[in-house]
Amino acid sequence: MELFQAITNMTAVSFAQHMVNGISLGSLYALIAIGYTMVYGILLMINFAHADIVMMACYFALFGITTFHIPWYLTFILTIAATALLGVIIERSAYRPLRDAPKNSVLISAIGASFLLENLANYLFSGRPLHFPDIPFLSSMIDLNGIQVQAICLFIPVVTLACLFLLLHIVNHTKTGMAMRAVSKDYEIARVMGVNIDNIISITFAIGSALAAIGAIMWGIRYPGITPYLGVMPGLKCFIAAVVGGIGNIKGAVIGGFILGLGEILIVAFFPQFSGYRDAFAFIMLLLILFYKPTGLLGEKMTEKV
Amino acid sequence: MLKVRDLVVAYGGIEALKGISVDVPDGQIVTLIGANGAGKSTLLRTIMGLVKPRSGSVEYNEENIKDLNSQHIVSRGITLVPEGRRVFPNLTVLENLRIGAYLRKDEEGIAKDIKRIYELFPRLEERNWQMAGTLSGGEQQMLALGRALMSRPKLIMMDEPSLGLAPLVIKDIFNIIRRINESGTTVLLVEQNANMALKVAHHAYVLETGRIKTEGSGRELLENEEIKEAYLGKKKK
Ligand SMILES: Nc1ncnc2c1ncn2[C@@H]1O[C@H](COP(=O)(O)OP(=O)(O)O)[C@@H](O)[C@H]1O
Ligand SMILES: [Mg+2]
Numbered sequence: 257m258e259l260f261q262a263i264t265n266m267t268a269v270s271f272a273q274h275m276v277n278g279i280s281l282g283s284l285y286a287l288i289a290i291g292y293t294m295v296y297g298i299l300l301m302i303n304f305a306h307a308d309i310v311m312m313a314c315y316f317a318l319f320g321i322t323t324f325h326i327p328w329y330l331t332f333i334l335t336i337a338a339t340a341l342l343g344v345i346i347e348r349s350a351y352r353p354l355r356d357a358p359k360n361s362v363l364i365s366a367i368g369a370s371f372l373l374e375n376l377a378n379y380l381f382s383g384r385p386l387h388f389p390d391i392p393f394l395s396s397m398i399d400l401n402g403i404q405v406q407a408i409c410l411f412i413p414v415v416t417l418a419c420l421f422l423l424l425h426i427v428n429h430t431k432t433g434m435a436m437r438a439v440s441k442d443y444e445i446a447r448v449m450g451v452n453i454d455n456i457i458s459i460t461f462a463i464g465s466a467l468a469a470i471g472a473i474m475w476g477i478r479y480p481g482i483t484p485y486l487g488v489m490p491g492l493k494c495f496i497a498a499v500v501g502g503i504g505n506i507k508g509a510v511i512g513g514f515i516l517g518l519g520e521i522l523i524v525a526f527f528p529q530f531s532g533y534r535d536a537f538a539f540i541m542l543l544l545i546l547f548y549k550p551t552g553l554l555g556e557k558m559t560e561k562v
Numbered sequence: 563m564l565k566v567r568d569l570v571v572a573y574g575g576i577e578a579l580k581g582i583s584v585d586v587p588d589g590q591i592v593t594l595i596g597a598n599g600a601g602k603s604t605l606l607r608t609i610m611g612l613v614k615p616r617s618g619s620v621e622y623n624e625e626n627i628k629d630l631n632s633q634h635i636v637s638r639g640i641t642l643v644p645e646g647r648r649v650f651p652n653l654t655v656l657e658n659l660r661i662g663a664y665l666r667k668d669e670e671g672i673a674k675d676i677k678r679i680y681e682l683f684p685r686l687e688e689r690n691w692q693m694a695g696t697l698s699g700g701e702q703q704m705l706a707l708g709r710a711l712m713s714r715p716k717l718i719m720m721d722e723p724s725l726g727l728a729p730l731v732i733k734d735i736f737n738i739i740r741r742i743n744e745s746g747t748t749v750l751l752v753e754q755n756a757n758m759a760l761k762v763a764h765h766a767y768v769l770e771t772g773r774i775k776t777e778g779s780g781r782e783l784l785e786n787e788e789i790k791e792a793y794l795g796k797k798k799k
Contacts, residue, residue, distance in 0.1 A: 448612070
């Protein structure tokens, strides 16, 4: 009854408004969730530093434009490249030396890498929020038949889907993608085939981090207060999105991201009295999925790596 | 072609191979038989560079390959059909063959070899687009063989290819092994199924808890009373 009332109280315009917000937030979650799921697929570990890679990418873009006065489009390209490199460096220094160590050691190292990045950012950039620069057109509000949207919201889902299709093409139809899938099932035999495991893992981190950078740039335009801890909450939700979709599954991560983003926005829209609990939505979804379908929506049965 | 000398391999403190020497001459089928846990897989995995030996040497065409990593060992023409087949279940049959040719660049040659393997195993061609995980055990073994052949190996090592297969399928597999060898590929075959393995072998070794116990031609070992009793399941009269 309450739901019915809430819906009827809402005009078509404001509903459309919430949908736009939800879809763009969901798209951003999806882009970041892909990174978690790809790394998990290949290393069977949660890359806790992924959230902080998102944060670092925001700062890269911010300083590129404000401090170094590089044109914004060029800054975005450099940010994506630098973030991909950062992901590879983290893998090489924090995870690769522990390749044969127990999984728990790698997890601890991942938490360490995450703390290191947060504290480094805090030290270098201060904990005070910095304002992500306004980007011509993308940051401005436009009016679509009475719906007020930031222009970037129209691009976010398009960019996300384009990234998804490109990624699926790489994974399913290229030699490198084939090697990635092989490595994710059986390191040792992939080696026997002549695959250089370390290269494939580096490529995985580079791709996941590049997508995180694309997400981070759009995040910065949308939510321009940049702090060293900005990655923490979205990172947690994106990891949950990956679990909800079925960890290790790229399409699943995207679906999970959309569910979480849309759900979070729509709950607040329909039940404003619950808006204090918006962050709880992701955790409720996590509990539900762990209870009813522990392998996630698109997840397959877990097979232990031999 | 391949000379293993005084190879010692240990897992932690426990020696799985206690100093063994094995020769695989060019063009032959050499068989290694031994009970479960004797160290057969350890030998093949060490030659392949997956396990590093404590001491001893592995020489391949006069080159010491002991310290090379697997990638470089494959590129020299050695490959392994692993115990338990281990095809990539999440790759299609065709992709499993393609990944066998991972280090090759000659697209035309690869296409030709895929055709050749499909002629050898028509069952695989019918399942071209199927995920390898959905194949039967025998089909997976054929795929594992085909995948290994895709690297155009000079030496192919097989770890218990008959394990868990029906007698008719085992017969097929051994026929194929003979054909692979006749086409010029050297074979190092590890088996618990001693009877079949000794029949195809030019030369054979018996491995017992990390040491070579006996060696001889396949026929000699087939007629050796002790071996008959221990590995062929025949009682001494
Ligand atoms: N990864 C490993 N870690 C520790 N011990 C191992 C490992 N692999 C094999 N072993 C031990 O080494 C010995 C030889 O094993 P293996 O080479 O697999 O024998 P086989 O292939 O003849 O059955 C066995 O005692 C086995 O328990
Ligand atoms: Mg074995």
